[in-house]
Amino acid sequence: MNGKLGNIVKNYLKGNLRCAEFALTNACIAKCSFCGIWKQTPKVYVDTDKALRAIDRLADFGVAHMCFTGGEALLHPHAVEIVERASKRKINSAMLLAAPQLLLRNDMAKRLEAAGNDLVSISFDSGDPEIMAQSRQIENIMDDLARALEAVRKTRVKTMASVLIWNGNFDKLKDVCDEAVRMGFDFISLNYPTFSESTVYELGGEGISLSPEQLIQSLESAIELKKKKGCRIINAASSMRNIVNYLKDPASARYHCFGGRHVMFVDWFFDVYPCMQLPDSLGNILTMEEKALDIAPCNKCNMSWYRDLSTFFHGPRSLPMILEAAASSGKLL
């Protein structure tokens, strides 16, 4: 067991395993129709020294898995240094990005590997180059993506296609997943569309205006895909079923969300939120006490990362998720 996996297991057994999404900047290259962050002014980049302290505090609170996000986290001039601190604290890390060309600049793939980064998760909405370019407003994005994947393949860092379920792909997930595999992604994660109430992390828009029935149809097709041997989708089928139940009737969701308690969002002001969805901060990571994270479970939305990870914290009822994760994506850690 490597040190980071050991850290996850140790914190899990102690009951205080936490996962965090840490947004390093609101600056972005893409102009996605379902996100308002790229329109924000002024552009804010986290202070590097404070970010390193924030990582130490998060590690002390039990954070053992962290996603670096933005905006576009790799636009932060010291993103690699920040990743390196996470690795030193045995935090498994994923770098999220929408603009794959960032992996091709400044030897970034190799520098991330040297910093101990575990995974790059790249937005992948469609196998069609024109739709991809249109949806992210980045010309030639597919060519950049192919070259970025080739660069990352030469390192130990794993790659994940981050597939947002949206109006253009909800009924063709198999095609999108097949194309992600053909391009060489190691894993696929599905993101369930959501409209946030947050003024910091603005999510929503016409492109993701799916009806609950359309999203249910899409998730049911993903659950079928999960039955196929070698499927690279990491979302647990049991968790997707939970979201299907939620969409049919929120009261029938068996697994509530531990936003704040076990999963959290830290923004570019170091303010901590239960998730990217809710508008009220729980405190500032540089000054807050750990007990501020002990908030009641929530069942207010279907946001994937928060809902999926929360299913692992339900005691014996989490066993199906744990077994599934161990079987299907053990190589992720």
Ligand code: SF4
């Ligand atoms: S259910 Fe949604 S709104 Fe509630 S904490 Fe989880 S992600 Fe946030």
